[in-house]
Amino acid sequence: MAIPAQGLTFTWGGSTLQEVQELDISQALQTAAQPTVNRFAAGRAVSLLTGEITLTGLSMSGLKPSNIGRARTLLITVPVSATQQLVLWHGIAQYAGQVVRAGVNGAVQLAHRFTLLSVSSRAGSIETI
Secondary structure, eight states: OOOOOOSOEEEETTEEOOOEEEEEEEEEEEEEEOOOSSTTTTTOEEEEEEEEEEEEESOOTTOOGGGTTOEEEEEEEEESSSSEEEEEEEEEEEEEEEEEEOOTTSOOEEEEEEEEOOOOTTTTOEEEO
16 A cells, blocks of 8 residues: 655754655665674674665754764654655664755755664554654
8 A cells, every 4th residue: 555755854963853754765784793892792693774864855954064973863754644654764763964955946955964873673564643
């Protein structure tokens, strides 16, 4: 069943982000050998969820360039009915940077990029509003 992309909400560190027009989430499980910290853990495989989120919109509200490098909780939800919402993503995300685009006679677009640092078990769940 398709989920309409209306009513998406984006909250980073308690600030609701305004006028987001596009969302792109890429995530993958990455496995790597643990660095040599001590002789008991050396060489063990560690799996981490890695990835990034890019939000493209028309506003800098809540995402000033001075926040680049800071990590906060990011929550992205979308309503699926009048009483329920799908949590598309919930976890810690570091604000990694932004790209500003502008064209003659067009609106200024801001693409905000986040690096995923952790994911909550809420991600992917349906909750009552």
